[in-house]
Structure formats: C-alpha cells, structure tokens
Amino acid sequence: MILVAVVGSATAEAQRQELREPAELRPEGGVLRTELRCALSPFQLGETTLSTRLYNGQLPSATWRIKAGDTIKVRLINDMPPNPDEDSASLGNYPQRINTTNLHTHGLNVSPRDSSDNVLLAIKPGERFDYSVAVGRDHASGSYWYHPHHHTSTSPQVMSGMAGMIIVEDDPAVAEPGLLALDDVVMVFQSLLYDSLTNTMPYPTRLTNPFTPIAGKETPILVNGMHEAKLTMRPGETKRLRLCNATNESQVMLFVQKRSPDGVIAIPQFEIAVDGLYLPGARTMPAVTVVPGSRSDVLLQAPTDIVEGETYWLVMRELDRSFRTVETRDLIQIVVAGEAMTPYVPFTLPAPMTGGDIRSEEITGTRTLTFSIGDMSGIGEDPTIITRSFLIDSTPYDHDVVNMTLRVGDVEEWTIRNVSDDFHPFHIHVNEFQLVEDNGLPLEVPEWHDVLLLRPQSTYKVRMRIDDNYGKTVLHCHFLAHEDWGMMQVIDIQPLVGVDETQPWQSPELFPNPVAGRFSTVKVRLPQFLAGTKTTIRVVDITGEMVLVKQVDAADGELATLELDELGAGTYYVMVTNGPRYRETTKLVLVR
Numbered sequence: 001m002i003l004v005a006v007v008g009s010a011t012a013e014a015q016r017q018e019l020r021e022p023a024e025l026r027p028e029g030g031v032l033r034t035e036l037r038c039a040l041s042p043f044q045l046g047e048t049t050l051s052t053r054l055y056n057g058q059l060p061s062a063t064w065r066i067k068a069g070d071t072i073k074v075r076l077i078n079d080m081p082p083n084p085d086e087d088s089a090s091l092g093n094y095p096q097r098i099n100t101t102n103l104h105t106h107g108l109n110v111s112p113r114d115s116s117d118n119v120l121l122a123i124k125p126g127e128r129f130d131y132s133v134a135v136g137r138d139h140a141s142g143s144y145w146y147h148p149h150h151h152t153s154t155s156p157q158v159m160s161g162m163a164g165m166i167i168v169e170d171d172p173a174v175a176e177p178g179l180l181a182l183d184d185v186v187m188v189f190q191s192l193l194y195d196s197l198t199n200t201m202p203y204p205t206r207l208t209n210p211f212t213p214i215a216g217k218e219t220p221i222l223v224n225g226m227h228e229a230k231l232t233m234r235p236g237e238t239k240r241l242r243l244c245n246a247t248n249e250s251q252v253m254l255f256v257q258k259r260s261p262d263g264v265i266a267i268p269q270f271e272i273a274v275d276g277l278y279l280p281g282a283r284t285m286p287a288v289t290v291v292p293g294s295r296s297d298v299l300l301q302a303p304t305d306i307v308e309g310e311t312y313w314l315v316m317r318e319l320d321r322s323f324r325t326v327e328t329r330d331l332i333q334i335v336v337a338g339e340a341m342t343p344y345v346p347f348t349l350p351a352p353m354t355g356g357d358i359r360s361e362e363i364t365g366t367r368t369l370t371f372s373i374g375d376m377s378g379i380g381e382d383p384t385i386i387t388r389s390f391l392i393d394s395t396p397y398d399h400d401v402v403n404m405t406l407r408v409g410d411v412e413e414w415t416i417r418n419v420s421d422d423f424h425p426f427h428i429h430v431n432e433f434q435l436v437e438d439n440g441l442p443l444e445v446p447e448w449h450d451v452l453l454l455r456p457q458s459t460y461k462v463r464m465r466i467d468d469n470y471g472k473t474v475l476h477c478h479f480l481a482h483e484d485w486g487m488m489q490v491i492d493i494q495p496l497v498g499v500d501e502t503q504p505w506q507s508p509e510l511f512p513n514p515v516a517g518r519f520s521t522v523k524v525r526l527p528q529f530l531a532g533t534k535t536t537i538r539v540v541d542i543t544g545e546m547v548l549v550k551q552v553d554a555a556d557g558e559l560a561t562l563e564l565d566e567l568g569a570g571t572y573y574v575m576v577t578n579g580p581r582y583r584e585t586t587k588l589v590l591v592r
C-alpha cells in the first residue's frame with residue numbers, strides 16, 4: 001500500500017506546471033498606458049468554470065513595471081452588469097452596488113486628487129474613467145499593487161480577483177549590481193468567493209432581509225491563479241519573490257523545507273522588504289507571514305548541490321482572520337536543475353526613504369486612533385447594527401464627513417489602539433509610516449509599513465511624514481469586509497500655505513553636480529521665495545543617515561555653500577526644508 005501511495009504522489013508531482021507569472025507591462029517614454037476592462041469573466045478552477053469579476057479577464061491582472069518619475073495612465077472601463085440595487089436606498093456601510101468601482105494604487109505616494117489615486121470616485125457600470133497617476137522622481141522603489149476601492153464594493157470585487165502588482169524598479173545608481181541582477185518572481189495570493197450552485201458570486205439580496213451576507217464559499221488561496229506549481233531554479237540561484245496578499249482577510253505564511261529520507265529540515269530565507277520598503281538589512285526568517293494588503297520581498301535560495309533523494313518545497317500555511325490554521329499546502333515544488341550559480345546575499349540594501357528614520361526632533365504633533373467593534377448583541381432584532389459597529393474613534397465611515405485633517409510637511413506620531421478582540425490590519429493611503437513601538441516596547445530598528453496588523457487589545461506607536469500629496473483620502477482596516485462595514489475614515493491632507501499651483505516649485509539647484517575631486521564644495525541655489533527666511537539643508541547618504549546639516553538665512557542670500565571634503569564617493573540626497581512651506585530633495589553624486 002505504501003508503495004502505491006508513493007507512486008501516486010510521484011505521478012501527481014510530475015504533473016505540476018511551472019508557476020505562471022502575470023503578464024508584465026512597461027512604460028514607453030516615461031508613460032505606462034493601459035486599459036483595465038472590468039467584467040464578469042470565466043476562470044477555470046479545476047473542473048469548475050467560475051464567472052467572476054476580473055480586470056481584462058486576467059487573474060491576477062498584469063504587473064505594471066515602472067521607474068520613479070514615470071506616469072501611469074489607465075483607462076478604467078466598467079463593463080460589469082448594471083447594479084440591481086442602483087436606485088434603492090443606501091444601506092449605509094454594507095456591501096451594495098457591487099458593480100460600481102474605482103482604482104487604488106496601494107502603497108504609492110501619489111496624489112489622491114482628481115484622476116490620480118482618488119478612491120472617493122464612483123465609476124458605475126457602463127462608465128469609463130481615465131486615470132493619470134504621476135509617480136515622483138524621488139519615489140521609493142519596491143513592490144506595490146492596485147485594486148478597486150469603492151466603499152461598499154471593495155470586498156466583493158477584490159474577492160472576485162480584481163488585483164495586480166505594481167513594481168517600481170530599483171535605481172541602478174543606488175542598488176548594488178547583485179540585487180539588480182536578480183530574477184523577480186511575482187506571486188499574488190488571492191481567494192475567490194462564489195456560490196457552488198451558480199459558480200458565481202451571488203449579488204447581495206434585499207428581498208427578505210436586506211442585510212443577508214453574500215452567501216458562498218471561498219476557493220483555497222491561489223498563487224497567480226494556480227493551486228500548486230513548481231519553480232525551476234539553478235543550483236545556488238537566488239530569486240526575488242515579490243509576495244502580495246490580495247485576499248480579503250486570510251494570512252499567508254510561507255516557509256521552505258528540504259525533505260530527504262533523513263527527515264524534514266526548515267531552510268530559512270532572507271526577507272529584504274516589507275510593503276515594498278527595504279529593511280535596513282536582509283533578515284533571516286524561518287517563515288514569512290504576509291497579512292492582507294501587505295507585501296513582502298523575499299530572497300529564495302536554491303541549494304548549491306543537487307543531492308539524490310532531496311526535494312525542496314515552498315510550503316504555504318493559510319491562516320484565517322483570527323490566525324487559526326485553515327490549511328497547510330505544498331504550494332510550490334522547487335526543482336533544482338541546470339548550471340550552478342553563486343548564491344547572492346545582499347551586502348547593502350537601498351534606503352527606503354531619502355529622509356531616513358523619523359527622529360523624535362522632527363515630530364510636529366501627536367494623535368491617537370482607536371479601532372473598536374461595537375456591541376452587536378442586538379443584531380437578531382436589528383440587522384442594521386452591523387453598519388454602525390466597525391469603528392475608528394467610535395465612528396463608522398461617512399463619505400461626507402472628514403474625520404481627520406493633516407497638513408503637508410507635518411511629521412506626526414500616532415498612538416494606534418485596537419480595543420477589540422479581533423485583528424485589524426491598519427492601512428493609510430498615500431503615506432507610509434514607521435512603526436516605533438509595539439505594546440510599550442520600543443523597536444530597536446523601526447520598521448516602515450503601509451499596512452500594520454493590529455493584534456487584539458494592543459497599542460502601537462507609528463511616525464509619519466506627511467508627503468506633498470495633499471487632498472482627501474482614507475485610512476482603514478484592510479480586512480476588506482470590515483472596511484465595507486465602515487471601519488474607515490476620510491482624511492483631508494491640506495496643502496502647504498500659499499502654494500500657487502500654476503507655478504511649479506523650483507527645485508534647489510546644485511552645482512557642480514556630480515562633484516569631483518578630494519576637496520569639494522557645492523553651491524545650492526535656493527528658490528527665490530525662500531530668501532529672508534530660515535532654511536535647513538540636510539545631506540543624507542543612501543542608507544538614509546544624515547551626514548551634514550546646515551541652516552541658512554537671509555545673510556547667505558540665495559546661494560548656500562556646502563563643504564563636502566569629509567564625505568566619501570557615492571550618491572547623496574540634498575534635502576532643503578523651510579517649515580511647512582517648502583520641502584524638496586535633489587540627488588547629488590560625489591566622485592573621488
């Protein structure tokens with residue numbers, strides 16, 4: 001019997017297909033142009049053909065690979081069927097009008113206004129909208145993603161499979177050659193909700209009880225639309241996995257195992273970035289967990305030798321929203337074949353932020369944010385309670401209310417409390433933040449995130465630089481059902497005082513640049529409107545460490561002088577700040 005079982009499993013393994021990667025789109029002349037047609041589309045799940053909402057019929061949607069400074073131009077075409085409840089009264093914070101959509105570029109520091117990353121728009125069935133998302137020249141490289149974000153339809157649409165990855169490529173002037181040379185493997189984790197009788201997601205019904213949940217079952221978590229796959233690697237090869245959790249509320253834990261007749265050995269991997277943002281150094285992880293909305297970049301290393309009888313597996317453990325194990329699966333068999341390569345371990349990683357860690361001296365204000373779930377014991381008599389129970393600062397979401405006002409240039413420290421007995425992944429649009437304290441314990445090394453899992457009954461401290469991208473946007477729980485039930489706030493980021501939008505800001509001008517020679521001086525020409533005020537010039541290296549700081553005022557005129565004799569060759573950033581009025585960064589190259 002044992003022999004039969006082994007043969008059976010060997011046959012099954014032989015049928016594994018190579019991991020498919022999403023199609024990839026690149027910009028031309030600095031502009032990535034594409035269409036996203038949203039429509040009910042067939043998706044083959046084993047023997048079953050599902051009809052599910054997809055972008056361009058693809059699961060996952062294409063990867064957009066851009067560089068900092070590029071613009072993403074997307075025509076979003078909503079070809080989903082009309083909403084049966086289009087003219088019905090609003091149910092408030094509850095799934096409804098689930099064929100109305102919009103587009104969110106998750107993790108990008110871009111404008112939330114107009115036709116950019118504007119999640120307050122509603123693109124109805126039959127409508128189309130042209131998005132234009134300008135990614136700044138200083139944007140951090142990394143792994144980001146896009147998905148719909150229309151309140152009351154976000155969860156149904158993401159659970160239909162509407163998601164794709166965005167990669168902002170590394171700057172070759174900053175990243176080391178070994179990192180640039182790595183082969184990327186995009187892995188998008190998704191789970192679809194469908195009714196097993198109709199093989200499609202049922203439309204929320206209002207016939208008897210309008211608050212009947214969308215009934216159905218979830219597919220197992222798929223990676224790039226596949227249930228299992230193999231990944232062929234050369235001995236010693238290092239691949240960069242770009243992991244994105246695009247599920248509604250499932251946690252994805254991944255680990256690597258070597259199996260041989262002697263037993264099973266866990267093989268640690270290197271995590272190099274979280275939410276697209278590089279860690280200070282590669283960290284060795286026995287297992288990597290990616291929470292909903294979050295990304296992780298992991299270096300997967302194949303063994304240097306091929307040994308008879310040894311097999312390698314990337315194992316996935318799916319955990320539910322309360323971190324209970326749902327399933328452990330041999331997701332990907334790592335097949336080692338071909339000519340050997342030298343394993344790559346990064347020497348240095350690029351700095352995620354040109355400003356480096358957020359220091360205490362920078363903080364301009366503090367506030368507290370509290371996630372809670374109200375008392376839902378009366379839901380039997382009054383099902384509408386659910387629309388008023390998923391709360392931030394004791395308040396459910398209201399599209400017409402601004403819950404928080406922030407200001408460009410401010411640097412804030414927030415205490416985020418979760419006083420509920422559930423987990424909630426906190427996410428804020430347009431700005432990332434740095435976790436500095438976890439339940440009273442300061443982090444030795446602060447971590448950048450755009451999603452932070454709040455454990456039940458827990459308190460965190462995060463710091464955030466409010467970037468130049470002003471306008472109204474949101475913060476919310478990234479368990480998307482919670483978001484549609486109202487666990488979201490509108491934030492209004494106010495522009496700098498006295499900005500004249502018709503006059504683009506003049507960047508500080510450096511000359512000479514590059515600077516060559518042992519003894520070097522660089523002049524900084526400041527914008528004229530700063531004359532007569534106190535301006536700070538900081539020079540930071542590529543690890544984000546500040547290496548020089550200088551205050552200039554009226555007496556110095558418009559030209560400031562920086563003496564750079566003490567600095568080694570390399571790339572630096574010159575940051576010029578003047579209170580909330582002005583913040584600009586220019587790259588400086590020193591040649592010795």
Ligand SMILES: [Cu+2]
Nearest residue numbers: 424477479482
């Ligand atoms: Cu939540």
